[in-house]
Amino acid sequence: MPNDKLKSYLNLHLIVFIWGFTAVLGALITINADFLVWYRMLFAALFLGSFLLLKKIPFQISFSAVLKLIFVGLLIALHWITFFESIKVSTVSITLSVFSLGAFIASILEPLFYGRKILWYEVFFGLVIIAGLALILQVEINYLHGMLLALVSIVLGVVFTLFNGKLIEHHEPSVIAFYEFLSGFVFISIYFIFNGSFSADFFILTPKNWILILLLASICTAYAFTASVKVMRRLTPYTVMLTTNLEPVYGIILAYFIIGGKEKMSTEFYIGALIIVITVILNGVIKHYLEKGKNNS
Numbered sequence: 001m002p003n004d005k006l007k008s009y010l011n012l013h014l015i016v017f018i019w020g021f022t023a024v025l026g027a028l029i030t031i032n033a034d035f036l037v038w039y040r041m042l043f044a045a046l047f048l049g050s051f052l053l054l055k056k057i058p059f060q061i062s063f064s065a066v067l068k069l070i071f072v073g074l075l076i077a078l079h080w081i082t083f084f085e086s087i088k089v090s091t092v093s094i095t096l097s098v099f100s101l102g103a104f105i106a107s108i109l110e111p112l113f114y115g116r117k118i119l120w121y122e123v124f125f126g127l128v129i130i131a132g133l134a135l136i137l138q139v140e141i142n143y144l145h146g147m148l149l150a151l152v153s154i155v156l157g158v159v160f161t162l163f164n165g166k167l168i169e170h171h172e173p174s175v176i177a178f179y180e181f182l183s184g185f186v187f188i189s190i191y192f193i194f195n196g197s198f199s200a201d202f203f204i205l206t207p208k209n210w211i212l213i214l215l216l217a218s219i220c221t222a223y224a225f226t227a228s229v230k231v232m233r234r235l236t237p238y239t240v241m242l243t244t245n246l247e248p249v250y251g252i253i254l255a256y257f258i259i260g261g262k263e264k265m266s267t268e269f270y271i272g273a274l275i276i277v278i279t280v281i282l283n284g285v286i287k288h289y290l291e292k293g294k295n296n297s
Contacts, residue, residue, distance in 0.1 A: 020250030043217030073183030090146025132275030
């Protein structure tokens with residue numbers, strides 16, 4: 001693996017670790033999921049806008065690109081709302097375990113999106129991941145509502161990742177993220193205006209919530225999201241989604257030690273999670289050797 005590609009892969013793992021911590025922050029912040037996403041997208045857009053001005057990176061992009069970014073911004077907003085709502089009605093561990101389906105969903109959608117053939121081992125490992133998830137579902141059926149929300153969230157996550165995989169070919173990652181966060185913030189604001197969510201109490205948060213939201217918007221969003229888009233210049237969307245499957249591992253471990261309580265799952269849950277982790281590792285090994293064989297032939 002070339003050094004620049006290896007560097008991107010290691011950076012991706014750091015990003016996924018940050019995403020795992022994002023789930024814990026979502027559980028610790030004590031406001032509604034849609035309110036949380038509104039604040040997250042607002043501050044992330046402000047941070048990125050300031051970064052672009054500081055670095056003198058031009059904001060200008062074509063009108064057609066803006067329309068695409070607005071659409072992706074809506075997908076991201078819906079993805080995050082369903083993600084945080086899933087955490088609040090279930091647990092961090094349950095929500096992140098469902099996110100392991102991302103690789104399987106990507107293995108089906110990416111070939112259709114990019115016009116390449118479906119690889120048998122991607123589908124096979126995706127099915128094994130589903131088996132691990134089924135074991136989790138069998139013992140944690142009380143959290144079915146949260147699981148369904150997480151499923152909707154990961155499908156939206158795969159779709160916007162595929163879109164960004166194409167957008168990154170022509171645009172700066174920070175510019176992409178800025179317009180997507182800004183458009184998501186605008187969409188949610190319009191929704192709040194029509195349903196009367198804005199009030200004086202909306203803007204009154206505890207100091208703890210303010211600190212956690214700013215941490216979420218800066219490190220876990222503005223940095224992590226932009227960096228994840230950037231690594232897609234070196235890595236395929238499937239590789240990104242596959243590595244993202246380690247997010248449950250990092251998140252579940254962090255939740256266990258930071259939150260405790262309801263985050264302590266049954267033995268069957270951890271067996272299912274272990275199956276998912278082993279599958280991710282095996283897929284990476286097989287993919288590496290198959291690509292190495294092609295290069296040597």
